[in-house]
Amino acid sequence: MNLLAVSPLLVPLATALLATLAGPRPRLQRAVSFAGIAVFLGCALALVAAAAADRPADIAFGGWPAPYGIQFRIDRTSAALILITALMGAATLGFMLGDADPGAGSGPQNRMMLPLIHGLLAGVGGAFSTADLFNLYVWYEVMLITALGLFAIGGRVGHLDATFKYLTLNLFGTLMLLVSAGFVYASTGHLNFGALSRSATMAPGLATVVLAALTLAFLIKSAAFPLFAWLPASYHTLPAPVLALFAGLLTKVGIYAILRTLGDVFAPAPPVLFEALGWIAAATMLFGVLGAAYHWDMRRILAFHIISQIGYILLGIALATDAGNAATLFYTVHHILVKANLFLVAAMIFRLTGSYDLRQAGGLYAARPALAILFAVPAVSLVGIPPMSGFWSKLLILQETIAAGRFAWTAIALLVSVLTLYSMMKIWLEAFWRPHPDPGWQPARARLGPAWAATLGLAFVTLAISLNPEPLVAYAQAAARTLGAR
Numbered sequence: 001m002n003l004l005a006v007s008p009l010l011v012p013l014a015t016a017l018l019a020t021l022a023g024p025r026p027r028l029q030r031a032v033s034f035a036g037i038a039v040f041l042g043c044a045l046a047l048v049a050a051a052a053a054d055r056p057a058d059i060a061f062g063g064w065p066a067p068y069g070i071q072f073r074i075d076r077t078s079a080a081l082i083l084i085t086a087l088m089g090a091a092t093l094g095f096m097l098g099d100a101d102p103g104a105g106s107g108p109q110n111r112m113m114l115p116l117i118h119g120l121l122a123g124v125g126g127a128f129s130t131a132d133l134f135n136l137y138v139w140y141e142v143m144l145i146t147a148l149g150l151f152a153i154g155g156r157v158g159h160l161d162a163t164f165k166y167l168t169l170n171l172f173g174t175l176m177l178l179v180s181a182g183f184v185y186a187s188t189g190h191l192n193f194g195a196l197s198r199s200a201t202m203a204p205g206l207a208t209v210v211l212a213a214l215t216l217a218f219l220i221k222s223a224a225f226p227l228f229a230w231l232p233a234s235y236h237t238l239p240a241p242v243l244a245l246f247a248g249l250l251t252k253v254g255i256y257a258i259l260r261t262l263g264d265v266f267a268p269a270p271p272v273l274f275e276a277l278g279w280i281a282a283a284t285m286l287f288g289v290l291g292a293a294y295h296w297d298m299r300r301i302l303a304f305h306i307i308s309q310i311g312y313i314l315l316g317i318a319l320a321t322d323a324g325n326a327a328t329l330f331y332t333v334h335h336i337l338v339k340a341n342l343f344l345v346a347a348m349i350f351r352l353t354g355s356y357d358l359r360q361a362g363g364l365y366a367a368r369p370a371l372a373i374l375f376a377v378p379a380v381s382l383v384g385i386p387p388m389s390g391f392w393s394k395l396l397i398l399q400e401t402i403a404a405g406r407f408a409w410t411a412i413a414l415l416v417s418v419l420t421l422y423s424m425m426k427i428w429l430e431a432f433w434r435p436h437p438d439p440g441w442q443p444a445r446a447r448l449g450p451a452w453a454a455t456l457g458l459a460f461v462t463l464a465i466s467l468n469p470e471p472l473v474a475y476a477q478a479a480a481r482t483l484g485a486r
Helices: 007-021 026-052 076-095 113-129 133-152 157-188 193-198 204-222 230-237 240-265 271-294 298-318 322-353 369-383 389-403 407-433 449-467 470-482
Strands: 057-060 071-074
Touching: 007 026, 007 076, 007 113, 026 057, 026 071, 026 076, 026 113, 071 076, 071 113, 071 193, 076 113, 076 240, 076 322, 076 449, 076 470, 113 133, 113 240, 133 157, 133 240, 157 193, 157 204, 157 230, 193 240, 204 240, 204 271, 230 240, 230 298, 240 271, 240 298, 240 322, 271 298, 271 407, 298 322, 298 389, 298 407, 322 369, 322 389, 322 407, 322 449, 322 470, 369 389, 369 407, 369 449, 389 407, 389 449
Parallel strands: none
Antiparallel strands: 057 071
């Protein structure tokens, strides 16, 4: 069990190292990469099984007992997110086997792409596994470094510009996290989550200030209002499978950190923080969806929808209840699947029509009706139409907002759902329903088999959750009950 606790870190790191050594031999590099992600997926399934049986994986390094040794502890919440991380890695690598996005190939100019992807997975896995505030900062640094490498790997001016935009605000958030961790240690003498949850040495006023700074750092990483401009300004330059990986995972690490700190480590946190978080969530939902409604580039539309949906997830945390925390976990799993799949389908639309701009696309319903159906699965789920997973996610949250008397938050969430429907209909009508603006257009010839396999796999998981949500709901509720019970 101890070795299993470090698998979310060690398996991707070992894979990244071996893939780097195999760089001059692309086929070997791909084989190593897939072997690594298969092992990672197997370990993640074992972690979920252990956590569901109330046997969370736990290890303290160096023979030092917690809170003095560096500790990894993977409970139900962590295990679910590690499993979805491994699944996203598998979908990304599978998509890259085809030519749906030729820029994502692993040729000589991109031989560092696969090692960087596994390095990013290691950072995400480490963040979900650690039980130490300073080491959470360390894994954020790993994610930041590998993300910058993936932004800059194309080498063009647009890639370097996006790298700078991504770095600027994220670096500020990272520094805030480090400074906040320093204040926590100075006030309590601890950084270990378990020790912090049992510590009561911070004065109430100081606790509010320190936790507000810590939450702000995580909100920046989550692309919450008003500090979200870095995401739509940078994400669209990434290769499609890498973009899907970023869209699914990176902002969710910030969400997880907020849930872990406010809902678990420092529970009960000051009520004023949850009140502020609720209004930030409402603004994030609204401004994100308005940005999506404005744009015509599919990547920017979907990027703004990342921001909008982050608002829903934050709203679940702001309710400060077990039911709200359970809804947060359910919504996070749903959103990772749906959002990554939408970006992958958008790349297939681009490959067939030649443009991400909806004004220059069209005709795909007649030419590729199966792709239209595939797009509808994550799109309808994102909107929240019954019986899709997005409906259950929003229902869980809105039931709690109504029960708490938060009718303004409820109204904003419902309005945002309507505007989300408008955005998805815009993509459907422009890319699929209307004729292509070029009368002589024919779909490009492309090898999309791997892309179909990756997107159909994610769609299948979405449908499985949609048609049988009870197991995930029960798992999320059990996970929520363990938060704050250290």
